[in-house]
Amino acid sequence: MSVLHVATGIDLDNTAWGYSYRSTEELRWAWWIFRLLRWGGLVKALNGVGSLALRWGLPVEPVLRATLGRLFLGGETLEEALRVAKNLGQYGVQVLLDYAVEASEEASEQESAFLAYQEMIRFAGQHRELIPSVAVKLTALAPPLVWKQKSAGRLSSALTPLYEKGVERTRALAQLAVQEGVILMVDAEESWLQGAIDELVEGLMAEVNKEHPILYTTVQMYRRDRLEYVQGLLRRMHGYKPGIKLVRGAYVEKERRHAAEYGWPDPIHPDKVSTDIAYDQALMLCLEALSEVGLCVATHNRTSCMKAAQYVIMEGIDRQHPHLSFSQLYGMADPLSFGLAKAGFRVYKYLPFGPLRRAFPYLSRRAEENSSLSDQSGRELRWISEELERRQKRKSGK
Numbered sequence: 001m002s003v004l005h006v007a008t009g010i011d012l013d014n015t016a017w018g019y020s021y022r023s024t025e026e027l028r029w030a031w032w033i034f035r036l037l038r039w040g041g042l043v044k045a046l047n048g049v050g051s052l053a054l055r056w057g058l059p060v061e062p063v064l065r066a067t068l069g070r071l072f073l074g075g076e077t078l079e080e081a082l083r084v085a086k087n088l089g090q091y092g093v094q095v096l097l098d099y100a101v102e103a104s105e106e107a108s109e110q111e112s113a114f115l116a117y118q119e120m121i122r123f124a125g126q127h128r129e130l131i132p133s134v135a136v137k138l139t140a141l142a143p144p145l146v147w148k149q150k151s152a153g154r155l156s157s158a159l160t161p162l163y164e165k166g167v168e169r170t171r172a173l174a175q176l177a178v179q180e181g182v183i184l185m186v187d188a189e190e191s192w193l194q195g196a197i198d199e200l201v202e203g204l205m206a207e208v209n210k211e212h213p214i215l216y217t218t219v220q221m222y223r224r225d226r227l228e229y230v231q232g233l234l235r236r237m238h239g240y241k242p243g244i245k246l247v248r249g250a251y252v253e254k255e256r257r258h259a260a261e262y263g264w265p266d267p268i269h270p271d272k273v274s275t276d277i278a279y280d281q282a283l284m285l286c287l288e289a290l291s292e293v294g295l296c297v298a299t300h301n302r303t304s305c306m307k308a309a310q311y312v313i314m315e316g317i318d319r320q321h322p323h324l325s326f327s328q329l330y331g332m333a334d335p336l337s338f339g340l341a342k343a344g345f346r347v348y349k350y351l352p353f354g355p356l357r358r359a360f361p362y363l364s365r366r367a368e369e370n371s372s373l374s375d376q377s378g379r380e381l382r383w384i385s386e387e388l389e390r391r392q393k394r395k396s397g398k
Ligand SMILES: Cc1cc2nc3c(=O)[nH]c(=O)nc-3n(C[C@H](O)[C@H](O)[C@H](O)COP(=O)(O)OP(=O)(O)OC[C@H]3O[C@@H](n4cnc5c(N)ncnc54)[C@H](O)[C@@H]3O)c2cc1C
Pocket: 186, 187, 188, 189, 218, 220, 222, 247, 248, 249, 250, 251, 252, 268, 269, 270, 271, 272, 275, 298, 299, 300, 301, 327, 328, 329, 350, 369, 373, 374, 375, 376
């Protein structure tokens, strides 16, 4: 039991509680998957083979479904996701539902993503106790090139109608979210697309967040310019309540590669420690402004979660404050999510669902993330091993 646990009553390492919704067989399976993911070269090769196989129409879905899909995906339909949400709900953990489709250049796919997002928001509205929030990606609603050109201030006349369509769809989703009483969180993407996304989401927040933070933007604190951005957002919030989902950022390698290709300065903090410092600084800024800002602490980082929880306790803020939530990805950091929920905080598991074929980029990102940069898979393996050992000892009566 850690000192912090004794002082705050919050236990973020309790694997017995954290994995109570997983059978031993599921945990053994998860252990193997995380073990395999540590082989960075293998993951890169399999991701390449996987996307080629899907493009050629080869039947790889059963393998995906039984491996990465089983671990990181909440199913392929809304009904399947609801089943997972009900299971999580028994432990006080709610759902941030994500339709796991990624950027598309195809107009028909953008329209079908828009319809699917609408259906998802309505569905969440019907099951608000279990699914109070949903996530969307704007590159699924208009092609990445549109956001890129708009961010660079060079939107061509040929792409202008597509941009306008993207704006119209995003506004319609925000209005539907208000109508259904569902929180809508817009994911953050690559820095060269993000300028236009920020501009649009900030404008829409001013329109729909008059009373409550319903629409949330996402801020990636691995970017050197983002602390200033958060300060600016807080300064500009006149007459509305911004929603901020704070993440560290998922595209370190891609961002650095892209900057190097174009001869631009690296937009990412030089190391993990600098990212951590920036994250916690932004966290404190948002917590201090909590009466006026919606904050979603979206991280698997135990220290950041603990800092936020401690602040809330020390300041005597209600742990169920409607402006505060924590969020972790489905299949990851369960002891954190379950520990925070048990301590009385609002926790959303980010639960992607959707057809495997279209969810492949999401799954391959999870695979890469667990194989490289951070020690995420190491952390997951330690937790899972501890729990498997505990169950084994209990079974053998030791
Ligand atoms: C609920 C939820 C929603 C998310 N939504 C988004 C989203 O919309 N957009 C998005 O981009 N990501 C998103 N992510 C992913 C997130 O950005 C991180 O990639 C992931 O959560 C790991 O960071 P961490 O804070 O959980 O944990 P940690 O393991 O403490 O941190 C790992 C992170 O630190 C940073 N980092 C690692 N090494 C370095 C280095 N050498 N230099 C600088 N920084 C480094 C990277 O951001 C890396 O992902 C989301 C995550 C969650 C939990």
